[in-house]
Amino acid sequence: MAFPIQRPRRLRRTEALRRLVRETRISLEQVIYPLFVTVGSGVQEPIGSMPGQYRWSLDRLAPEIESIAAMGIPAVLLFGLPADKDEEASGAWHDHGIVQEALRLIKQVAPDLLSVADTCLCEYTSHGHCGRLDAEGRVMNDPTLELLARTAVSQAEAGADIIAPSDMMDGRVAAIRDALDDHGFDHLPIMSYAAKYASGFYGPFREAADSAPAFGDRRGYQMDPPNRREALREVLLDVEEGADVIMVKPALPYLDIIREVRDALDQPIAAYQVSGEFAMIKAAAANGWIDEQRVAIESLTAIARAGADILITYYAKDLVAWGLQR
């Protein structure tokens, strides 16, 4: 049966009708807000390429966390800018590292806010790579696992609710799971950046987190953007190793991967609308070329429509301002 019996436009006539038959709805409950924390005091430093995002020192972070929790945003994802960087990334796993201190602070000011700790070394190594280097400057996989596991345990001890490894070393989920279990954290979930691509869309983040590699790039460990089957392989390996939530990153340029993973898995899926995705919308909107609210919500809805349960987005606070409900 087709036209004139079938007329799909009948259900598009009014906003009430459109809402009634809407297939995908996003809500604040599925949102995670990334935050950058830095040493010092009195710091709320704007990040040039990410308008509206800041680097926070702990004293300034406290009221910010209170307001994030009061807005109904359920979770934050923490990245740290340490005082010093070294070959062993000691700022990542130190008891009093910047992220560890921020985690303790969050538990004090907003005990119900979920804190997700990004577990990686690139913000803390002198060379900006996500692991230990050999003499030729290549990231060594297995010797890096121990540092990642140590980082995860110290984040757990500081009160993290979810551990989120983003380094893309092979076997890191198993190594982290093992270490967490050994230290009494068998209840703590791992959200692994499982299909994380070596993407140009991370540009603004590397400025924000001061984590650009001093030489070379991350193509030796992050995934090659043209690959689809490999994403499924990465994801299945992480599930086997004990990942509780699987992440795809970036989000909008990789909707096909999100869908593929959704169809293959029962685990919750997170997608990260990364810094470059955010910056592109901001820049075009600042030029008056697109409607920011409309494009931001359309992007996040598309990411959810592709199959993501959890949306990691720098737009979290704007979503509240735009009236997104819990």
Ligand code: PBG
């Ligand atoms: C750390 C990490 C990165 C991002 C999240 N965790 C940067 C990278 O891999 O270079 C990117 C997030 C963003 O662009 O918003 N490894």
